[in-house]
Amino acid sequence: MAADGMRMGAMATVRLTFEQAARDVQMLPLRPDNETLLRLYALYKQGSEGDVSGGKPGFFDFVGTAKYEAWSRLKGMPPARAREQYVDLVARLKG
Numbered sequence: 001m002a003a004d005g006m007r008m009g010a011m012a013t014v015r016l017t018f019e020q021a022a023r024d025v026q027m028l029p030l031r032p033d034n035e036t037l038l039r040l041y042a043l044y045k046q047g048s049e050g051d052v053s054g055g056k057p058g059f060f061d062f063v064g065t066a067k068y069e070a071w072s073r074l075k076g077m078p079p080a081r082a083r084e085q086y087v088d089l090v091a092r093l094k095g
Helices: 002-027 034-049 062-072 079-094
Strands: none
Touching: 002 034, 002 079, 034 062, 034 079
């Protein structure tokens, strides 16, 4: 019982840290390069929604297609792992 409570508390802490990182990314002093922005997007989506869903955007939607493909590359990654990687990446970007 106590171990379950501790695990749930740790999961809640990771979720709060993830949510704070999502706010922090909006305040970065420098805009990350496009590759990093796609990585942030993909990790956030995987961490908050799980595997990619919906159809791939149309051919002429270059930004939408890039985002979709970045997210789809993370298919199968557990959301908790994506949240941890997102938090770590935001922390590195903050300096």
